[in-house]
Amino acid sequence: MSDFPSAVLPDPSVIGGVPQPPFARLPAPLSLFEIRARRLAALTEDSMLAAYLNFLAGIASAQHAIQHDESAPLPAPEGPDAETLERARAYGMPPLDRTRFTQDPAFEATLDRLLAKLEGLDKPAPAAAALARVKAADPAGRDALVRNVLADSIPMEALAEHVYVAAALQVHFARLAARLDEAGLVEVGQGVCPTCGGPPAASVVVDWPQIAGARYCACSLCGTWWNHVRVRCVLCGSTKGIGLQEVEGSSGAVKAETCDSCHGYVKVMYQSKDPLVEPLADDVASLALDLLMKNGPYRRGAFNPFLLGY
Numbered sequence: 001m002s003d004f005p006s007a008v009l010p011d012p013s014v015i016g017g018v019p020q021p022p023f024a025r026l027p028a029p030l031s032l033f034e035i036r037a038r039r040l041a042a043l044t045e046d047s048m049l050a051a052y053l054n055f056l057a058g059i060a061s062a063q064h065a066i067q068h069d070e071s072a073p074l075p076a077p078e079g080p081d082a083e084t085l086e087r088a089r090a091y092g093m094p095p096l097d098r099t100r101f102t103q104d105p106a107f108e109a110t111l112d113r114l115l116a117k118l119e120g121l122d123k124p125a126p127a128a129a130a131l132a133r134v135k136a137a138d139p140a141g142r143d144a145l146v147r148n149v150l151a152d153s154i155p156m157e158a159l160a161e162h163v164y165v166a167a168a169l170q171v172h173f174a175r176l177a178a179r180l181d182e183a184g185l186v187e188v189g190q191g192v193c194p195t196c197g198g199p200p201a202a203s204v205v206v207d208w209p210q211i212a213g214a215r216y217c218a219c220s221l222c223g224t225w226w227n228h229v230r231v232r233c234v235l236c237g238s239t240k241g242i243g244l245q246e247v248e249g250s251s252g253a254v255k256a257e258t259c260d261s262c263h264g265y266v267k268v269m270y271q272s273k274d275p276l277v278e279p280l281a282d283d284v285a286s287l288a289l290d291l292l293m294k295n296g297p298y299r300r301g302a303f304n305p306f307l308l309g310y
Contacts, residue, residue, distance in 0.1 A: 021214035024185045024194055027223030029174035033063035039278040043285040053285060055123060056306055059163070060281075062117040063171050066110065074113070077106040077176045085184060092188050094197035096176050096222065098150040103143065106175075111142070111168040118164065130160030150221075152199060152303045159308055166221075166305035173222035185226070190237045191266075191301070193219035194226050199303040200266060202279040203234055203257070207271035215268070218279035220303050233259035234266045235301040244268070245296075247288050253277055254286040256293055264301035265293055283307055 037060035044050040044057075067074060080088070080095050088095040115135050123131070134145065145165040148154050154162045177195045185194040192199070201220035205213060216225040217234055232239050234257070241260025246252060253273035256265045267286065269277040284307045290300060 019210040021211040021216075021227050022182065023187075023227050024182050025216065025225040026177050026180060026182050026195070027174045029171065029178050029223070030067055031064075032174055032223050033060045033067075033171070036060040036278050036281050037064060039276060039281040040284075042276070043281060047285060049285065049287060053281075055121070055127070056281070056284065058121040058123075059118065059167050062114055062121065063167055066113045066117055067171065067175075069113070072113070074175075075106040075109055077172060077179070078104045079176050079179050085180075089184055089186055092186055094188050094193065094195055095180060095184070096173060096196040098173075098196050098198060098221070101146070101150055103146065107168070107172045110172050111165065114168045114171065115164060127160050130158075131164060134161050134164050149305060154305065154308055156308075163305060170221060170223070177222040177224050185224075187226075191217070191234045193217075193222065193224050195219065195224040196222045198222070199301070200234060200279075201302055201304045202267040202269055202283045203228060204269045204271060204277060204279060205230065207275060212272070217266075220280060220305065233257070233262060233264070235259060235264040236262040238262065245289075245293065247286075247292055250289075254282055254289060256289055256298070258293075258296075258298045262301075263298055265298040266300075266302045280304055280306065 037057045040053050040057035040060060044053045047053060085095050115131065118131055137145070145162055146169065149162055149166045149169055173196055180195065188194050188197060196219060198219050198221040200217035203215050203217045204225070205215050215228050215230045217228045218225050228234055231242050233242060236259060238259055238261035243258045244255045245258060246255040251273055252270065254267055254269050254277070257268045258265045267283055267289065269279065269282055271277060283302070283304050287307065293300065
Protein backbone atom coordinates (compact mmCIF):
# COMPACT_ATOMS: atom_id res chain seq x y z
CA MET A 1 0.00 0.00 0.00
CA SER A 2 1.29 3.46 -0.88
CA ASP A 3 2.29 5.85 1.91
CA PHE A 4 1.05 8.77 -0.16
CA PRO A 5 -2.37 10.21 0.63
CA SER A 6 -4.97 9.32 -1.97
CA ALA A 7 -5.42 12.99 -2.85
CA VAL A 8 -2.00 13.08 -4.51
CA LEU A 9 -2.01 9.70 -6.23
CA PRO A 10 -1.79 10.00 -10.03
CA ASP A 11 -5.10 9.90 -11.85
CA PRO A 12 -4.91 7.21 -14.58
CA SER A 13 -7.46 9.16 -16.65
CA VAL A 14 -5.05 12.09 -16.92
CA ILE A 15 -2.13 11.82 -19.34
CA GLY A 16 0.44 14.58 -19.55
CA GLY A 17 -1.75 16.76 -17.37
CA VAL A 18 -4.64 16.56 -19.84
CA PRO A 19 -7.76 14.65 -18.73
CA GLN A 20 -8.60 11.82 -21.10
CA PRO A 21 -12.26 11.52 -22.09
CA PRO A 22 -13.90 8.30 -20.93
CA PHE A 23 -14.41 5.84 -23.76
CA ALA A 24 -18.15 5.49 -23.27
CA ARG A 25 -21.10 7.00 -21.48
CA LEU A 26 -24.09 4.74 -20.90
CA PRO A 27 -27.65 6.08 -21.17
CA ALA A 28 -29.91 7.12 -18.30
CA PRO A 29 -33.21 5.77 -19.64
CA LEU A 30 -35.34 7.32 -16.90
CA SER A 31 -34.43 10.81 -18.15
CA LEU A 32 -33.20 10.23 -21.72
CA PHE A 33 -36.59 10.40 -23.38
CA GLU A 34 -37.88 13.29 -21.30
CA ILE A 35 -34.86 15.33 -22.38
CA ARG A 36 -35.45 14.31 -26.00
CA ALA A 37 -39.15 15.20 -25.80
CA ARG A 38 -38.36 18.67 -24.47
CA ARG A 39 -35.77 19.24 -27.17
CA LEU A 40 -38.10 18.10 -29.94
CA ALA A 41 -40.83 20.40 -28.65
CA ALA A 42 -38.41 23.33 -28.48
CA LEU A 43 -37.21 22.71 -32.03
CA THR A 44 -40.73 23.13 -33.44
CA GLU A 45 -40.44 26.91 -33.16
CA ASP A 46 -40.15 28.44 -36.63
CA SER A 47 -39.60 24.98 -38.16
CA MET A 48 -41.22 23.73 -41.35
CA LEU A 49 -41.14 20.32 -39.66
CA ALA A 50 -43.13 21.50 -36.63
CA ALA A 51 -45.95 18.96 -37.04
CA TYR A 52 -43.57 16.02 -37.32
CA LEU A 53 -41.34 17.24 -34.50
CA ASN A 54 -44.42 17.55 -32.28
CA PHE A 55 -45.41 14.01 -33.22
CA LEU A 56 -41.95 12.71 -32.29
CA ALA A 57 -42.05 14.72 -29.06
CA GLY A 58 -45.25 12.87 -28.22
CA ILE A 59 -43.57 9.54 -28.87
CA ALA A 60 -40.60 10.49 -26.68
CA SER A 61 -42.98 11.60 -23.92
CA ALA A 62 -44.70 8.21 -24.14
CA GLN A 63 -41.31 6.46 -24.00
CA HIS A 64 -40.65 8.37 -20.79
CA ALA A 65 -44.10 7.83 -19.29
CA ILE A 66 -44.19 4.04 -19.57
CA GLN A 67 -41.03 3.84 -17.47
CA HIS A 68 -42.59 5.91 -14.69
CA ASP A 69 -45.97 4.19 -14.36
CA GLU A 70 -45.91 3.10 -10.72
CA SER A 71 -49.20 1.27 -11.11
CA ALA A 72 -47.67 -1.07 -13.71
CA PRO A 73 -43.86 -1.05 -13.61
CA LEU A 74 -42.10 -2.50 -16.63
CA PRO A 75 -40.52 -5.92 -16.00
CA ALA A 76 -36.75 -5.86 -15.62
CA PRO A 77 -35.03 -6.68 -18.93
CA GLU A 78 -33.00 -9.88 -19.17
CA GLY A 79 -29.43 -8.76 -19.76
CA PRO A 80 -26.39 -10.86 -20.66
CA ASP A 81 -24.80 -13.03 -17.98
CA ALA A 82 -21.26 -12.60 -16.66
CA GLU A 83 -19.80 -15.18 -19.05
CA THR A 84 -21.32 -13.45 -22.07
CA LEU A 85 -20.03 -10.08 -20.91
CA GLU A 86 -16.51 -11.40 -20.43
CA ARG A 87 -16.51 -13.12 -23.82
CA ALA A 88 -17.73 -9.94 -25.50
CA ARG A 89 -14.95 -7.92 -23.92
CA ALA A 90 -12.27 -10.50 -24.74
CA TYR A 91 -13.23 -10.77 -28.40
CA GLY A 92 -14.18 -7.14 -29.03
CA MET A 93 -17.90 -7.76 -29.46
CA PRO A 94 -20.89 -5.70 -28.28
CA PRO A 95 -22.35 -7.20 -25.08
CA LEU A 96 -25.89 -6.56 -26.35
CA ASP A 97 -25.84 -8.50 -29.62
CA ARG A 98 -28.73 -7.15 -31.66
CA THR A 99 -28.36 -9.99 -34.18
CA ARG A 100 -29.29 -12.50 -31.46
CA PHE A 101 -32.06 -10.48 -29.86
CA THR A 102 -35.09 -12.44 -28.75
CA GLN A 103 -38.25 -10.86 -27.43
CA ASP A 104 -38.60 -11.37 -23.68
CA PRO A 105 -41.50 -10.39 -21.37
CA ALA A 106 -39.85 -7.03 -20.69
CA PHE A 107 -39.77 -6.07 -24.36
CA GLU A 108 -43.26 -7.40 -25.03
CA ALA A 109 -44.59 -5.31 -22.14
CA THR A 110 -42.64 -2.28 -23.35
CA LEU A 111 -44.07 -2.53 -26.85
CA ASP A 112 -47.64 -3.18 -25.70
CA ARG A 113 -47.64 -0.32 -23.20
CA LEU A 114 -46.03 2.10 -25.62
CA LEU A 115 -48.61 1.28 -28.29
CA ALA A 116 -51.41 1.76 -25.78
CA LYS A 117 -49.94 5.07 -24.62
CA LEU A 118 -49.67 6.30 -28.19
CA GLU A 119 -53.37 5.74 -28.82
CA GLY A 120 -54.05 9.14 -27.29
CA LEU A 121 -51.33 10.93 -29.26
CA ASP A 122 -52.58 13.42 -31.85
CA LYS A 123 -51.48 11.99 -35.18
CA PRO A 124 -52.40 12.10 -38.87
CA ALA A 125 -54.66 9.38 -40.25
CA PRO A 126 -51.86 7.37 -41.92
CA ALA A 127 -49.92 7.26 -38.63
CA ALA A 128 -53.06 6.17 -36.77
CA ALA A 129 -53.64 3.40 -39.31
CA ALA A 130 -50.03 2.26 -38.95
CA LEU A 131 -50.40 2.13 -35.17
CA ALA A 132 -53.51 -0.02 -35.54
CA ARG A 133 -51.64 -2.41 -37.84
CA VAL A 134 -48.81 -2.86 -35.35
CA LYS A 135 -51.27 -3.47 -32.52
CA ALA A 136 -53.11 -6.06 -34.62
CA ALA A 137 -49.96 -7.83 -35.86
CA ASP A 138 -49.46 -11.44 -34.82
CA PRO A 139 -46.19 -12.53 -33.13
CA ALA A 140 -44.56 -13.35 -36.48
CA GLY A 141 -45.53 -9.98 -37.88
CA ARG A 142 -44.17 -8.13 -34.88
CA ASP A 143 -40.97 -10.15 -35.00
CA ALA A 144 -40.47 -9.16 -38.63
CA LEU A 145 -40.83 -5.50 -37.70
CA VAL A 146 -38.31 -5.92 -34.87
CA ARG A 147 -35.82 -7.68 -37.17
CA ASN A 148 -36.05 -4.93 -39.75
CA VAL A 149 -35.34 -2.22 -37.19
CA LEU A 150 -32.41 -4.09 -35.67
CA ALA A 151 -30.95 -4.70 -39.13
CA ASP A 152 -31.32 -0.99 -39.99
CA SER A 153 -33.27 -2.19 -43.02
CA ILE A 154 -36.71 -0.65 -42.98
CA PRO A 155 -38.90 -0.91 -46.10
CA MET A 156 -40.05 2.45 -47.38
CA GLU A 157 -43.65 1.31 -47.72
CA ALA A 158 -43.92 0.59 -43.99
CA LEU A 159 -41.94 3.40 -42.38
CA ALA A 160 -44.68 4.42 -39.94
CA GLU A 161 -45.14 0.95 -38.47
CA HIS A 162 -41.42 0.64 -37.87
CA VAL A 163 -41.24 4.02 -36.12
CA TYR A 164 -43.41 2.66 -33.30
CA VAL A 165 -41.43 -0.56 -32.98
CA ALA A 166 -38.14 1.37 -33.09
CA ALA A 167 -39.38 3.56 -30.24
CA ALA A 168 -40.09 0.48 -28.10
CA LEU A 169 -36.69 -1.00 -28.93
CA GLN A 170 -35.00 2.25 -27.93
CA VAL A 171 -36.57 2.05 -24.48
CA HIS A 172 -35.72 -1.63 -24.08
CA PHE A 173 -32.11 -1.36 -25.24
CA ALA A 174 -31.50 1.79 -23.20
CA ARG A 175 -32.71 -0.07 -20.10
CA LEU A 176 -30.41 -2.99 -20.95
CA ALA A 177 -27.45 -0.70 -21.63
CA ALA A 178 -27.91 1.17 -18.36
CA ARG A 179 -27.29 -2.07 -16.46
CA LEU A 180 -23.82 -2.55 -17.96
CA ASP A 181 -20.45 -1.37 -16.64
CA GLU A 182 -18.95 1.43 -18.73
CA ALA A 183 -15.46 0.20 -17.85
CA GLY A 184 -16.25 -3.13 -19.49
CA LEU A 185 -16.95 -1.65 -22.92
CA VAL A 186 -14.31 -1.82 -25.65
CA GLU A 187 -14.09 -0.65 -29.24
CA VAL A 188 -15.82 -3.20 -31.46
CA GLY A 189 -15.46 -1.64 -34.89
CA GLN A 190 -15.35 1.57 -36.87
CA GLY A 191 -18.52 3.59 -36.45
CA VAL A 192 -20.13 0.87 -34.34
CA CYS A 193 -21.72 1.25 -30.91
CA PRO A 194 -19.64 -0.66 -28.33
CA THR A 195 -22.81 -1.60 -26.46
CA CYS A 196 -25.19 -2.92 -29.12
CA GLY A 197 -23.24 -2.86 -32.38
CA GLY A 198 -25.47 -0.27 -34.04
CA PRO A 199 -24.58 2.80 -36.09
CA PRO A 200 -24.60 6.33 -34.71
CA ALA A 201 -27.36 8.84 -35.29
CA ALA A 202 -24.81 11.66 -35.17
CA SER A 203 -21.71 12.78 -33.31
CA VAL A 204 -21.45 15.52 -30.69
CA VAL A 205 -18.49 17.71 -29.76
CA VAL A 206 -19.15 18.10 -26.05
CA ASP A 207 -18.61 21.08 -23.81
CA TRP A 208 -18.29 19.07 -20.61
CA PRO A 209 -15.95 20.23 -17.81
CA GLN A 210 -12.38 18.94 -18.13
CA ILE A 211 -12.94 17.39 -21.58
CA ALA A 212 -14.54 20.21 -23.58
CA GLY A 213 -13.92 19.62 -27.27
CA ALA A 214 -13.97 15.83 -27.11
CA ARG A 215 -16.23 14.13 -29.64
CA TYR A 216 -18.72 11.36 -28.98
CA CYS A 217 -20.84 9.30 -31.34
CA ALA A 218 -24.40 8.67 -30.16
CA CYS A 219 -26.12 5.34 -30.78
CA SER A 220 -29.54 5.59 -32.40
CA LEU A 221 -30.80 2.48 -30.60
CA CYS A 222 -29.47 2.08 -27.05
CA GLY A 223 -28.39 5.68 -26.45
CA THR A 224 -24.76 4.91 -25.60
CA TRP A 225 -22.22 7.64 -26.42
CA TRP A 226 -18.67 6.57 -27.33
CA ASN A 227 -15.55 8.63 -27.82
CA HIS A 228 -14.33 9.19 -31.37
CA VAL A 229 -11.33 11.28 -32.41
CA ARG A 230 -12.19 14.51 -34.21
CA VAL A 231 -11.29 15.03 -37.86
CA ARG A 232 -11.48 11.28 -38.43
CA CYS A 233 -14.29 9.76 -40.43
CA VAL A 234 -16.84 8.06 -38.21
CA LEU A 235 -17.68 5.62 -40.99
CA CYS A 236 -14.30 4.43 -42.31
CA GLY A 237 -11.71 5.90 -39.95
CA SER A 238 -9.86 7.88 -42.60
CA THR A 239 -8.20 11.16 -41.65
CA LYS A 240 -7.74 12.27 -45.26
CA GLY A 241 -10.13 14.50 -47.13
CA ILE A 242 -12.32 15.31 -44.12
CA GLY A 243 -14.49 18.38 -44.57
CA LEU A 244 -17.43 20.18 -43.00
CA GLN A 245 -20.54 21.52 -44.67
CA GLU A 246 -23.46 23.45 -43.24
CA VAL A 247 -26.58 25.28 -44.31
CA GLU A 248 -25.77 28.88 -45.13
CA GLY A 249 -26.99 31.23 -42.44
CA SER A 250 -27.37 28.50 -39.80
CA SER A 251 -26.06 28.80 -36.24
CA GLY A 252 -23.23 26.36 -36.95
CA ALA A 253 -24.44 24.00 -34.22
CA VAL A 254 -25.02 21.19 -36.73
CA LYS A 255 -22.69 20.42 -39.62
CA ALA A 256 -22.07 17.50 -41.95
CA GLU A 257 -18.64 15.93 -41.66
CA THR A 258 -17.76 14.57 -45.09
CA CYS A 259 -15.13 12.03 -46.08
CA ASP A 260 -13.50 11.86 -49.51
CA SER A 261 -12.28 8.31 -48.84
CA CYS A 262 -15.67 6.61 -48.38
CA HIS A 263 -17.85 9.45 -49.72
CA GLY A 264 -20.06 9.34 -46.67
CA TYR A 265 -21.14 11.93 -44.13
CA VAL A 266 -22.30 11.98 -40.53
CA LYS A 267 -23.58 15.07 -38.76
CA VAL A 268 -21.50 16.61 -36.01
CA MET A 269 -23.16 18.81 -33.40
CA TYR A 270 -21.46 21.38 -31.20
CA GLN A 271 -22.52 21.94 -27.61
CA SER A 272 -20.42 25.11 -27.56
CA LYS A 273 -22.81 26.53 -30.17
CA ASP A 274 -25.95 25.10 -28.57
CA PRO A 275 -25.62 23.29 -25.22
CA LEU A 276 -29.05 21.68 -25.64
CA VAL A 277 -28.34 19.71 -28.82
CA GLU A 278 -29.77 16.19 -28.65
CA PRO A 279 -28.49 13.79 -31.32
CA LEU A 280 -31.71 12.19 -32.55
CA ALA A 281 -33.85 15.30 -32.14
CA ASP A 282 -31.42 17.70 -33.79
CA ASP A 283 -30.74 15.20 -36.55
CA VAL A 284 -34.40 15.32 -37.56
CA ALA A 285 -34.68 19.08 -37.11
CA SER A 286 -31.67 19.64 -39.39
CA LEU A 287 -33.27 17.84 -42.33
CA ALA A 288 -32.43 20.84 -44.50
CA LEU A 289 -28.77 19.85 -44.21
CA ASP A 290 -29.54 16.34 -45.50
CA LEU A 291 -31.47 17.81 -48.42
CA LEU A 292 -28.47 20.00 -49.20
CA MET A 293 -26.14 17.00 -49.06
CA LYS A 294 -28.32 14.98 -51.47
CA ASN A 295 -27.15 17.26 -54.26
CA GLY A 296 -23.51 16.30 -53.69
CA PRO A 297 -21.31 13.20 -53.87
CA TYR A 298 -21.70 12.16 -50.23
CA ARG A 299 -24.15 9.56 -48.89
CA ARG A 300 -25.70 9.71 -45.45
CA GLY A 301 -23.91 7.20 -43.22
CA ALA A 302 -25.81 7.63 -39.95
CA PHE A 303 -29.04 5.89 -39.01
CA ASN A 304 -32.07 7.45 -37.39
CA PRO A 305 -35.36 5.51 -37.45
CA PHE A 306 -37.21 8.83 -37.33
CA LEU A 307 -35.44 10.24 -40.39
CA LEU A 308 -35.63 7.66 -43.14
CA GLY A 309 -35.96 8.17 -46.85
CA TYR A 310 -33.64 11.18 -47.04
